[in-house]
Amino acid sequence: MKIYIKNMVCSRCKMVVSAELEKAGIKPASVELGEVDLTGDLSDEQLSKLDTSLKELGFEIIDNRKSRIIEQIKTAVISMVHHSDEQQHINLSAYLSQKLNYDYGYLSNLFSEVEGTTIEKYYIAQKIEKVKELMMYDELTLSQIANETGYSSVAHLSAQFKKQTGLTPTFYRQLKENKRRNIEEL
Incomplete structure (x- = not known):
């Protein structure tokens, strides 16, 4: 039995969900981003209790x-951007189609219908968050960040960054430096 879990997008999330499953006496075959593969079935009562405890933790x-397909799309994009070194070599539509075993047109239409934005915009937003993280x-250098995040050039990264945030990467980096102060200055 597979259980799909919303907001389970990082390694810490997997650890938290695993711990919650253990607390409930449930031994999963595997815990991956966005999904848990169980060796057996759960009763409705067990599923309800698990859902309640997971909701308390933000899942x-x-x-x-x-909803499962949308969550799988989000998980795949997050995994591709934040947890993979191969992102600059993979076409997004081909990656999602292969990973989820659906035609990209179907995935794209479904995502837009439910989320009110496109997969591409969601992907770009995730890439910009990765850029911010690396800049932090x-x-x-900005050139190395562009290369690591799959941008063809610093100019392309800068244009998308400015479109997404309203700031240039250089200005954002300066702001970041001004936001943090030494403990002694407090």
Whole structure:
């Protein structure tokens, strides 16, 4: 039995869900981003209790097909952007079609209908968040960040960054530096 879980998008989320399953006495075959594969079935009562405890932690069991597909799309995009070194070499539509075993046109229409935005815009938003994260560490040049996040050039990254945030990457980096103060200055 597979259970799909909304908002389970990182390694810590997997650990939290795993711990909650263990607390409930449920031993999963695997816990992956957005889904739990169980070795057996759960009773309605067990499922209800699990859903309640997961909701308290900010997660939610998804029980309809469209919502599961949307969550799988989001999980795949997040995984591709934040947890994969291969993102710059993969076409988004081909990646999603292959990963989810659906035609990209269907996935795209469903996502737009339910979320009110396109998969592409969601993907770009995730990439910009990754760029912000990398800029925060201040270890890479903008050129290296563009390369690592799959942008063809710094100009392309800068244009998308400005369109998404209203700021240039350079200005954003300066703001970030001004936001943090030394403990001694407080």
